[in-house]
Amino acid sequence: MKRTFLILAVLWFSHTYAQKINYAVSFPNIVHHEANISITAAGIPAGKATFRMSRSSPGRYATHEFGKNVYEVKAFDQNGAPIPITRIDGDVYEVPKQNGTLRVDYTVYAASPDGTYSGIDPASIHLNIPSVFMWIxxxxxxxxxxxxxxxxxxxxxIATQLKPTEDPLTFTAPGLQYFMDCPTKIGNLHWKEWSIKNPDGKNYRFRLALEAETTDTLAGSFATKIKRLVEEEQAVFGEVPAYDFGTYTFIASINRYVDGDGMEHRNSTMISIPTDFTGKNELLGVFAHEFFHNWNVERIRPKTLEPFNFEKSNMSNELWCAEGFTQYYxxxxxxxAGLKxxxxxxxxxxxLIYTKENTAGAKRFSPIEVSQHAxxxxxxxxxxxxxxxxxYSSYYPYGGAIALALDLTxxxxxxxxxxxxxxxxxxxxxKTEIAYTVPALEEVLADVTHDKTFAADFFTRYVNGHESFDYAPLLEKAGLRLNKSNAGKAWLGQVQYEENATRISSNTVTGTPLxxxxxxxxxVIMQIDGKLVARPADINEIIATHKPGDVINVQYKHRNENKMASLTLAENPMIAISALEESDTSFTNDMRSFRKSWLGTKIK
Incomplete structure (x- = not known):
């Protein structure tokens, strides 16, 4: 019996590790944004084989119909002879019979370069793997x-986090999950490199692969700023992660031919900013956010996203932390880092504070609930x-506001x-790569503070619930004042109008006067307070003559019916944060120390 088990185990091991998937990509019609993809599968069980395009992508949580850009799908046996392949769903293809080795060829169209989609052009190639490559x-x-x-x-x-080989055009991945997480940029790239040492003495290589019209000097100056950011972020955690192949790559396209996006990946980030490259600090926000993700979400990872499902949307309860805390940081x-x-x-x-305290979604729903809506x-x-x-309120600023309040608390x-x-x-x-849950986040807060009551109360009120924070006294500790920027000013509500008209184009918001x-x-608003209006400016001029609490009449047209409503004006809720100057007599040494500890560099 033991001998039989050993033989079966050896056969299973040999069979499993003989399986191999090879992709070959070529661009014979690059001028019209097409690529030819060839997949060769070897060592798979004989019989039916199912190929499909993804419907979701790492770092994105909604579905995306990548299969719509795939066509001319054909299948061949190991001798190159055609075999049947049938489209059984919009993005799924089935080979009903094969003998363990087969090839599938297809054409893919790509003309939307960003963090989710791809772009193929004579000037450069920008690939988000799930949007281009079928899988078995x-x-x-x-x-x-x-x-x-x-x-x-x-x-x-070629810029990618795929593992290089001796052939500069060939790369490898250990399996599908890693492969799908490997954005790739091919083009005339400016390369800059530096290294960062961890406390354990290990060095890691960092690369900037920049697609932009710029000089080598300006690209180098920009890379120096990114290096400063990397060091500042390393200081938060005490170390950078142990990157799989010892390298982290910033793949960045800063030019007018991409769509704006930033997408984190395990050992890289794909950044696309549709503007001319200037090297100025204003371009660095997306770098700061996406690099923080290589800790928070790539490795400190919600259990709801493990493993990532490429066939459907991926709902998470924790995006307020994964994305929102990253937004704050x-x-x-x-x-x-001295860059803002x-x-x-x-x-x-x-x-952040305005989102938490004044948007309807955050007033009505918990950060967990808005995370689920992603x-x-x-x-x-x-x-x-x-x-x-x-x-709905975005879990980015909503979660960021929670991070701000928790940090100050x-x-x-x-x-x-x-x-x-x-x-x-x-x-x-x-470091352990053990996926977390919301209760586990609470446990860690209790451990850090040595106060289970505080942690339970915080999560009950602000994570599982949606109570307000009192930010003013928290900010005051750092010599910062939170005020209403339009105190005493009358307000109709958050509203948008059609251009140069008084037709309301947006949903009116619950709790507002309108x-x-x-x-x-x-x-369509026709009259306010008995005065005819034709433009939004007319409405604003009339409202400016009133104060909060005033009751005015509004005549409006709903479809073809003229209506009259009585409306009670509210106070404008917009806020501002102002910093006390060093010369201000009310700026104390305690405030100065608090602000430095919070906002000052942590690089030693």
Whole structure:
């Protein structure tokens, strides 16, 4: 019996590790944004084989119909003879019979270069793997190799986190999950490199692969700023992750021919900014955010995203932490690195607080609930009108506002910091790569603070619930004042109008004067307070003559019916954060120390 088991185990081992998936990519019609893809599968069981395109992509949570850009799908046996292949769904193809080795060829169209989609052009090639490459169901663990057949007249280089081989055009991945997480840029790239040492003495290589019209000097200066950011982010956790092949790559396209996006990956990030390259600090925000993700979400990873399912949307309860805390740190670390002023940082934090305290979604729903809605809003496509202004707030600023409040509370109440909490998460979930849950996040907060009651109360009120924070006294500790920027000014509500007209084009928002009076999108405001209006400016001029609490009449048209409503004006809720100057007599030494500890560099 033992001998039989051993023989079966050897056969299974040999069979499994003989499986291999090889991709070959060529660009015979590059001028019209097409690529030819050839997949050769060897060592798979004889019989039926199912090939499919993905419907989701790492770092995105909604579905994306990548299969729509695939056509001319054909299958061949190991001798190159055609065999049947049938399209059984929009993005699924089936070979009913094969003998263990087969090849599938197809054409893919790509003309939307960003973090989710791909772009194929005579000037450069920009590939997000799920949007281009079919895969074989049931063979997620099979090793993968891919060869890029670059046009011979090009002197292009390849930027990717795929593992290089002796052939500069061939790369490998250990399996499907890693392969799908490997964005690739091919073109005339500016390359800059540097190294970072961890406390254990190990060095890791960092690369900037930049597609931009710029000089080598300016690209080098920009890379120096990114290096500063990397060091500042390393200081939060005490170390950078142990990258799989010892290298992290910033793949960046900063030119007018891409679509704006930033997408984190395990050992790289794909950044596309549709503007001329200047090398200025304003370009660095997306770098700060995406690089923080190589700890927070790539390794400190929600259990709801493990493993990532490429066939459907991926709902998560924790995006308020994975994306929202990253949003907070992206802004904070730019300031710590000396790349963002305190005034600009407070402008960013003002937006976080406004989202948390004044948007309908955050007032009505918990950050967990809005995180779950990412399957519809994360670059998802819908043509029908939604009620998002009244039931959804982005988990980016919502979660960022929670991070801001928690950081200031830890500093005030416990003489701890959010850095301490993130480091604890890194040690428990990131280095070990054990996926976390919301209750586990609460446990770590209790461990860090040594206060289970505080942790339970915080999660009950602000994570599982949606209570308000009192930010003013927290900010005051750092010599920052939170005020209403339009205190005493009358306000109709958050509303958009058609251009140069008084037809409401957006949903009116619950709790605002217009909403309470019964007006909504497509209603046309005819008169306010007995005065005719023809433009939004007319409305604003009349409202400016009133004060909060005034009751005015609004005449409007709903479809073809003239209506009259009584409307009670509210106070404008817009906020501002102002920093006390060093010369201000009310700026104390305690405030100065608190601000430095919070916003100052952590690089030793």
């Amino acid at each position: 169901k049931g063979f997620d663990k099979a090793p993968i190799s891919i060869t890029f057949n670059i046009p011979t007249d090009k002197k292009w280089t 992206g802004e904070l670390l730019l300031c710590r 002023s305190i005034d600009d940082l407070m402008g960013s934090f003002k937006a 399957v519809f809003v994360d670059a998802g496509v819908a043509i029908d009108r939604t009620n998002y202004p009244n039931m 830890l500093r005030t109440k416990f003489q701890l910091t959010l850095d301490d909490y993130m480091t604890a998460l890194w040690k428990r979930f990131g 909403y309470n009076a019964g007006l909504d999108f497509n209603d």
